[in-house]
Structure formats: C-alpha cells, structure tokens
Amino acid sequence: EDALLPAPQNISILSTNMKHFLTWSPVIVQGETVRYSVEFQGEYEREYVNESWIPICECSLIAATVCNITEDISATVAYNLRVRADIGARRSEWGTLKGFFNRITTSLTPPLMKVIADGYHLLVELEDMGPAFQFCVLYWKKGQESRVQQKVVKEVSSVIHLDTMEAGPDYCVKAQTYVEAINRSSSFSQTQCVRAQGGRSMWL
Amino acid sequence: TAGNKIFHFGSCRISMSVTEIRSGFTAIKANIQARDPVRTLSILSYPHSLHKVKSSDRCCITHHLFNFYVDKVFKHCKTEDSYVNRKISSIANSFLSVKRKLGQCHEQKKCMCGQESTEKFNQILANYEGLNVTSAAIKSLGELDILLDWVE
Numbered sequence: 011e012d013a014l015l016p017a018p019q020n021i022s023i024l025s026t027n028m029k030h031f032l033t034w035s036p037v038i039v040q041g042e043t044v045r046y047s048v049e050f051q052g053e054y055e056r057e058y059v060n061e062s063w064i065p066i067c068e069c070s071l072i073a074a075t076v077c078n079i080t081e082d083i084s085a086t087v088a089y090n091l092r093v094r095a096d097i098g099a100r101r102s103e104w105g106t107l108k109g110f111f112n113r114i115t116t117s118l119t120p121p122l123m124k125v126i127a128d129g130y131h132l133l134v135e136l137e138d139m140g141p142a143f144q145f146c147v148l149y150w151k152k153g154q155e156s157r158v159q160q161k162v163v164k165e166v167s168s169v170i171h172l173d174t175m176e177a178g179p180d181y182c183v184k185a186q187t188y189v190e191a192i193n194r195s196s197s198f199s200q201t202q203c204v205r206a207q208g209g210r211s212m213w214l
Numbered sequence: 215t216a217g218n219k220i221f222h223f224g225s226c227r228i229s230m231s232v233t234e235i236r237s238g239f240t241a242i243k244a245n246i247q248a249r250d251p252v253r254t255l256s257i258l259s260y261p262h263s264l265h266k267v268k269s270s271d272r273c274c275i276t277h278h279l280f281n282f283y284v285d286k287v288f289k290h291c292k293t294e295d296s297y298v299n300r301k302i303s304s305i306a307n308s309f310l311s312v313k314r315k316l317g318q319c320h321e322q323k324k325c326m327c328g329q330e331s332t333e334k335f336n337q338i339l340a341n342y343e344g345l346n347v348t349s350a351a352i353k354s355l356g357e358l359d360i361l362l363d364w365v366e
Contacts, residue, residue, distance in 0.1 A: 052307035059289050064303050067296050082300055084234055085307035141233070190219075191231045 015102035025116040037095040045071040053087040118196035127204035132173040144188045152180035175206035223273030226319035238304045247356040264364040271331035277316040278335040290351035
C-alpha cells in the first residue's frame with residue numbers, strides 16, 4: 011500500500027503592504043511531481059459555518075510552494091490556512107498554519123517617492139500601491155523644520171502639486187502610507203530636498 | 215477613497231470597509247440575483263424602504279441588520295460556484311467585524327432601539343420567514359446593495 015504522503019511543513023505567511031502569500035516547504039518524493047492545494051477559513055466560517063474550509067481554486071493542485079491569498083484575506087479578522095500534498099491518488103494530511111493570520115499584521119514599507127522641482131513648483135510622484143493605500147506627505151523649507159506642512163493624498167493619480175517655492179531655499183519632502191482598513195501607517199520615507207531655480211529643474 | 219469609512223450613528227462611531235464589501239458584492243451580484251426565484255418581493259424594502267427609518271433609530275436597525283446577515287443569511291447562501299463562495303466568505307467576515315463593533319456600541323448603550331426600529335426589523339424578519347430559507351437567504355444577499363446604499 012502506498013506510503014502516506016507527508017504533510018507540507020514550515021507553513022508561513024509573507025505579508026507586505028496588504029499583499030499576503032502563503033508559503034511552505036516542498037514535499038520531496040524522488041522522481042515525482044508533488045502538487046499542493048490550499049484552503050482558508052475565516053472567523054465567520056469558524057463561528058457560524060461549522061468550521062468549514064474554503065478552497066482557493068487558483069492554488070488547487072499547483073506545483074509551486076507559494077499561494078497568493080490576498081484576494082481571500084479581505085476582512086480584518088483572524089484567518090486559518092492549510093495546505094496538503096498530492097501525487098496522483100496519494101494524498102497527505104493537511105498541514106495547517108501555526109496560529110491565525112490577521113491582515114492587521116501586514117508589514118508596511120515607506121512609499122517610493124520622487125520629488126521634482128518644476129520651475130518654482132514643488133511636485134511629488136508617489137508609487138501606486140493599490141486602492142487600500144493613502145499617503146501623508148510632509149514638506150518644509152530646510153531650516154524651518156518647525157513649520158512642516160502636510161498633505162493627505164487619498165488616491166494616487168499623477169504628479170501631486172505640493173507648493174509654489176521661493177527661489178533660493180531648499181524644500182524637503184518625506185511621505186508615509188496609511189491603510190484605513192487596518193488603521194496603520196508605514197514609517198516615513200527618506201527625505202528628499204530640491205530647490206527652485208528659474209524655470210530649470212534642480213535636483214539635489 | 216478605497217477603504218474604510220467612519221460611520222456616525224449618533225454617539226456610536228464605527229469604521230467599516232464599505233468599499234471592500236461593495237466590491238465583493240459587485241463581483242457576485244448578477245450571479246446571486248439570477249438565483250432569486252421570487253422577484254415580486256423585497257426582504258428589506260417591503261412595505262417601507264429603509265430610508266423611512268428615523269435617524270435616531272439608525273444605529274439599532276443597522277445593528278439588527280448586520281446580526282441578521284451574519285446569523286441568518288450568509289450560511290444559507292452556499293453555491294456550487296467556488297468563486298461566489300469565496301466572495302460570500304469575504305463579505306461575511308467583513309460583516310462579522312462590523313457586527314462586533316456595533317455590538318460594543320449596543321453594550322455601551324449607544325445604539326438604543328426605539329419602537330420604530332423594532333417594528334421595522336420585525337417586518338424584515340417576517341418577510342424573510344415568509345420564504346423558504348434558501349430563497350430568503352439568496353434574496354437577502356441579493357439586496358445587499360440596498361443595505362449598503364442606505365448605510366452610506
């Protein structure tokens with residue numbers, strides 16, 4: 011009788027900027043292609059639907075050892091996740107993530123940002139990180155750190171106009187992300203400073 | 215923006231990812247509404263629209279309705295379509311999160327129930343129980359945008 015396949019081990023979540031991935035160690039069987047299937051269970055399923063599990067069809071019988079679960083982790087509640095292995099008719103037990111995963115624990119990185127001096131106009135370009143993200147942009151005249159101004163950017167479209175600069179002083183800018191769904195912010199990006207000089211862009 | 219909003223129901227303030235709920239519902243709305251066998255009835259809007267509820271009763275009705283959907287509706291909406299089931303799970307888990315917050319307001323006496331909201335909710339329950347459970351659940355799920363529009 012075929013030996014039972016070992017269940018996948020080292021099951022863990024990689025979650026950055028509200029993108030969530032389940033990963034696990036491969037099950038090694040010489041000369042065979044092992045395939046994996048993933049299921050999830052939200053708090054609702056645990057409490058109201060007899061602890062039922064829901065398959066993620068994009069991660070059914072896949073050869074990879076990673077599954078993008080972002081689409082299914084779409085509420086700020088505790089989720090359970092599990093994965094099992096298959097080779098033909100042989101099937102392993104479920105390997106289950108140790109502990110729950112709640113998207114509130116996602117790691118938030120500072121946004122990529124590019125500050126532009128377009129003549130006397132202070133502009134900033136922000137990375138589009140998806141609909142869940144807002145940005146808090148701080149800008150000030152160098153040396154006047156006590157008079158920081160703030161602009162909240164709710165939707166990234168194109169270049170954002172921050173201010174009209176005077177000729178001479180440097181203007182500095184930094185930004186952080188904010189995710190309303192989990193009420194958390196990233197740390198601030200590196201500060202970037204520019205200076206207006208006539209009509210020409212000046213990058214420091 | 216895409217994301218949470220803070221909703222004020224009198225002194226009860228709760229954040230809700232309405233956009234996420236709505237996008238989950240929009241993805242399956244046509245599929246769910248196509249399964250609704252009884253087109254001539256409404257669970258939420260018969261005989262009166264939710265918009266007739268006094269503002270002082272809004273918190274209580276909202277609390278009742280989120281409980282109603284979590285306790286009664288979603289579990290009877292399982293379909294043969296895995297994609298639809300995943301979206302229902304996403305909505306249900308979001309509703310559970312909001313239900314808890316409303317429950318806290320209720321415990322803190324910030325979400326009191328007047329006669330009108332009690333009557334309105336009893337009418338909704340009567341509409342629901344007038345159908346067999348699967349039809350009633352599918353119809354209620356199909357009316358989710360009525361609830362979301364009213365809440366927003």
